[in-house]
Amino acid sequence: MGVVETTKTRALRRAKPVAAPRELAPALPLGEILDGDCVEAMRRLPDASIDLVFADPPYNLQLGGDLNRPDGSHVDAVTDDWDRFDSFKAYDDFTRAWLTEAKRVLKPDGALWVIGSYHNIFRVGAILQDLGFWILNDVVWRKANPMPNFRGTRFTNAHETLIWASQGEKAKYHFNYRAMKTLNDELQMRSDWVLPICGGQERLKEGGHKVHPTQKPEALLYRVLLATTERGDVVLDPFFGTGTTGAVARRLGREWIGCEREGGYRQAALKRIAKELPLDESALTTMQSRKTAPKVAFGALVENGYIAPGTQVFDKKRRWTATVRADGSLAYEKQVGSIHGLGKDLQGAPSCNGWTFWHYEVDGEVKPIDAARQLYLLATED
């Protein structure tokens, strides 16, 4: 077992040139959504060709009748055929089949993420252990705004579980420890992540109705991909849906491949991903060493979309204009640092409050980045 830390050597070896990624992997259908059953689709991929599998399989919810809110309104539940299985046995067979293919296509140092709820995650976890995957962490997505339990019969089901696993006990894997620590205010990133559910502008809708019943928030994929892939890595999502994985992969400069049976989802995903703009190089370079680490949770603003990676920030007199990078660090020419550290260095000052020093434009207005922090604090207040 062992972590392959992000090193320049490794980045050079693994990262595919942005200009011509296909030259190094001619057989891979990068940026394509494979039609049909995911097991069959994965069979078309070569062995040991994928860096990361992210899977959001059907949960097998086994819902009973209708459910109404106390105000009488009806809850729009997941009733799709793709979530129905005849028995645990049928679900287990299905799970074993797709996990087996996932294991085959993954590189020896590749990794797997699966997300699920208590309906399915225990079965998935046990089966992936049986297949030889080695669990590295289980991660809890604590929903900031879950649906309540309307009848007062149980605890509010306020979280979902992700499993992160390597190819085996002795297998290598990739973990961007520094980037995670930077993102988490210089504290180690924990196994519980508080993130809002997918709604608002981010939620894909057509004719006023949600396109997909279980669209995942981009912030979740953002953290997964930033934590466990490098630029140019190939990410496979066997249950692509409306393409959250593809959209975030493209934004972060990762290659992606999807599998999806439903034509409607495929169309929506392609349209969505086409609109996504890859971040530029300097925004994507994440922290490599302790020395350059920012000391604040500026990264959380970036992760949650309050400040986009690539945003230009500048001091009030516009003497310096720096670029926001994906992990919340800033880059100015060849200098890199936290919002505080870089501001201090550029001014040659003994210290600097980056929150008030750096500004950005929002809706044509210049504001200190502290304004974004205030918005974030308001939104995440307990």
Place this chain on the structure above:
Amino acid sequence: MGVVETTKTRALRRAKPVAAPRELAPALPLGEILDGDCVEAMRRLPDASIDLVFADPPYNLQLGGDLNRPDGSHVDAVTDDWDRFDSFKAYDDFTRAWLTEAKRVLKPDGALWVIGSYHNIFRVGAILQDLGFWILNDVVWRKANPMPNFRGTRFTNAHETLIWASQGEKAKYHFNYRAMKTLNDELQMRSDWVLPICGGQERLKEGGHKVHPTQKPEALLYRVLLATTERGDVVLDPFFGTGTTGAVARRLGREWIGCEREGGYRQAALKRIAKELPLDESALTTMQSRKTAPKVAFGALVENGYIAPGTQVFDKKRRWTATVRADGSLAYEKQVGSIHGLGKDLQGAPSCNGWTFWHYEVDGEVKPIDAARQLYLLATED
């Protein structure tokens, strides 16, 4: 399936008199720690005799010392050269054995809690589903102060997972919804609980060393028992350790039975529990949900003068104003019905809680008619 709420009837039926609990359940070794292997020990208990099982099973898959096969034979020490199949197989057999006994001794409306980490919880969860247990919630214990990941190779493992399950899909179970809501500042209790790990005064030590490596915090058991048992219920802990379950059960006026092989743990547990003082009756009275309060017919309020016949009642927006009739029915134009039925019909809703839907004026103030019921309940208590 269904929640059996705390009713006076049920409390009377279930609760054993504090003075002489054994008279009603002479065969149960209440307040005792059974020696030996937990499966064998549980075999000594009668069918359908236990209200709640709380289990904190061993999960070190590399230690065979805790493993016995279902036939009673001992599993040899697990060493590195064991292949993973044998290791998982042995753990699964062990898990199936104790869960099978747990299911047998539980009453039809009893429930099971298990706590574990990613090493074992997926196997335990899948097996208990296979045995017919019905998962009600998975609950995340989010540790306020987890041990950091010293080597920076993974996410800080900052949580453990609990599974709460009933005897089956259609089985009844007990959930003190109102008590949980009260405990959580009048918001529904969620499936993620933030609690500190066990340390300080609470942590049992002997000669400066902790007595048990995985002693659970009492706050965790407190919440579990308060949420899913009543006073006088019998709680069984098959992996008793140093007796956190017994200590909290005693404090909360629940009966307990433990199983523990290690004499040292048994001694420490008995000593600890003896020091525990049961809370007095008034401290143990928890918030009752409306469901569990004695039922009051709206007609009784009219009959007793809390609402006069002829009173005008209306919804919050005053879309409809109805008249209270002498028998407790409501009349709106040509429609007549109960407080619930008429509210439902007028709104065209699938259902309606008339107590909160209808309002009336009292002393110039608009109040829901539920206010009158509260007054009535106060006046007729005991």
Place this chain on the structure above:
DNA sequence: GTTGTCCCTGAATCTCCAA
């Protein structure tokens, strides 16, 4: 522009009891 209110919605295994 700002504040307040109303309305809608989200992977949900969501009632009990008598007849």
Place this chain on the structure above:
DNA sequence: GTTGGAGATTCAGGGACAA
């Protein structure tokens, strides 16, 4: 076993619209 009536039950965020 089923059926029907009585009765109990919700949190946070976003968008639209009014004041």
